[in-house]
Amino acid sequence: MKKHIFISELREQYSLDTSVIEEIICFILWVSRKDLYLLDEINDSKKEMIESKVQKYAHGYPLAYIVKNKTFFGLDFFVNDAVLIPRDDTELLVQKTIETIEELQEAAYYFDIGTGSGCIPVSVFSQVQEKIKKVFLFEISEKALEVAKINVERLTPSPKYNFFCQDFHIFAHTFQNLEILKNTQIVITANLPYIKIHDIYLDKNVLDYEPTLALFWWRETWFELYEDFFKIILDLKTIGKLEKVTLLAEIGYDQF
Numbered sequence: 169m170k171k172h173i174f175i176s177e178l179r180e181q182y183s184l185d186t187s188v189i190e191e192i193i194c195f196i197l198w199v200s201r202k203d204l205y206l207l208d209e210i211n212d213s214k215k216e217m218i219e220s221k222v223q224k225y226a227h228g229y230p231l232a233y234i235v236k237n238k239t240f241f242g243l244d245f246f247v248n249d250a251v252l253i254p255r256d257d258t259e260l261l262v263q264k265t266i267e268t269i270e271e272l273q274e275a276a277y278y279f280d281i282g283t284g285s286g287c288i289p290v291s292v293f294s295q296v297q298e299k300i301k302k303v304f305l306f307e308i309s310e311k312a313l314e315v316a317k318i319n320v321e322r323l324t325p326s327p328k329y330n331f332f333c334q335d336f337h338i339f340a341h342t343f344q345n346l347e348i349l350k351n352t353q354i355v356i357t358a359n360l361p362y363i364k365i366h367d368i369y370l371d372k373n374v375l376d377y378e379p380t381l382a383l384f385w386w387r388e389t390w391f392e393l394y395e396d397f398f399k400i401i402l403d404l405k406t407i408g409k410l411e412k413v414t415l416l417a418e419i420g421y422d423q424f
Contacts, residue, residue, distance in 0.1 A: 169209065169212060169215060170208065170209060171204075171207055171208060171210050174215065175189050175190065175193070178218075178219065178222050182223065184226060188222075189222055191231065191235055192218060192221045192222055192225065192234060194235075195221075195234070195235040196214055197210075197214060232253045233248060233253070238253050238287075240254035240256075240258070240259065241262050241287070241291035241294075243290065243291060243294065243323050244323075245285050245286070245287050245290070245319050245323070246318050247285050248315060250309060250314075251284045251285040251312045251316075252284050252285070257418075258418060261357060261416060261417075261418050262287075262288055262292055265288070265292050266292055269292070269296045269299050269355055270296060270299065272353050272355075274352070275298075275300060275301045276301065276352070276354060277301050277348055277354050278293070278301075278302070278303045278356075278357075279306065279354065279355070279356045279357070280356075280357045281306045281339070281358040281359075281360065281397065282306070282308075282336070282360045283305040283307045283313070283316050284312050284315070284316065284359065285315050285316060285319060286305065286316030286320055287319070288359060289303055289305055289316075292357070293326070293328075294324050297326065300328060301352070302328050302330060303328050303329045303330065304332065305329065305332065306334065306336055306339065307331075307333060308334065308336070309333075313331055316331070317331060336360075337400070339397070339400050344409055352411075352412065353412045353414075354410060354412060354413040354414070355413075355414050355416070356401070356413065356416070357415075358415070358416075358417040360394055394417065398415075401413065
C-alpha cells in the first residue's frame with residue numbers, strides 16, 4: 169500500500185498528528201525518518217502491527233513506551249513500562265549536578281538513589297566522567313534496574329558503574345561496606361516518589377500506565393521517603409562516615 173495513503177488513513181481515523189504516526193512506523197520498520205521519507209510503499213505484513221500501535225497510542229498509551237525510546241538531555245534512552253518516562257524538568261537536576269561536580273577540586277564518588285531508567289546518572293556521567301571515581305546506582309525495582317543497565321551499556325559503558333537492587337533504607341549499611349576513601353567528595357542525586365496520590369496536575373495517562381512504585385508513597389505527606397533519606401545522610405555525617413557530601417534532589421514545587 170502507498171505510504172502516504174496509509175498514513176493519511178490513520179491520521180483521519182485516529183485524529184493524530186502525522187509526526188506521531190511516522191515515529192511509530194519508523195519503530196516498526198526499523199528505519200530512520202530520512203529513510204521513511206524515501207519509502208514509497210508500506211508492506212502489507214506490517215500494516216496491522218503499525219495500526220495496532222497507533223490505536224494503542226490513540227487510547228492513551230505513552231508513545232515512549234510504544235517506541236521504547238525517550239530523548240533526555242540529548243541522549244536516546246531505552247524505556248519500558250517498568251520505569252518512569254524521563255521528564256524535561258529533571259534535566260534541571262542533571263544540569264545542576266554537572267555544575268556541582270565541575271566545580272569540585274577533586275574527583276568524586278557519585279551516588280544516584282531511585283535510579284529508574286538511569287537517565288540522571290547516565291546523563292551526568294556523559295558530561296563529567298573524568299571527575300567521577302565511581303558511580304553507584306540504587307534502585308528498589310529489579311526490572312527498572314535492568315533498564316538502567318541497558319542504558320549504561322548503550323550510552324556510557326564504563327567499569328566505574330556499580331548497581332544495587334535494594335531499598336535505600338539500608339543505604340547506611342551498604343555505604344559503610346563500600347571501599348570509599350575517607351575525606352573524599354561525595355555527590356548524591358535522588359529522585360524518590362513524592363507525588364500526592366490525588367494530585368490534580370497529573371495526566372491521566374501517567375496515572376494509568378507509568379509505574380505507581382516510582383510515583384507515590386502511600387502515607388500522609390508523600391514526602392516521608394525524602395525525610396527518611398535525609399535522616400540517613402545526616403546520621404552518616406554525624407558518625408563521621410560522610411564528610412564532604414553534596415545532595416541534590418527532585419521534589420515537588422510545594423514541598424520545601
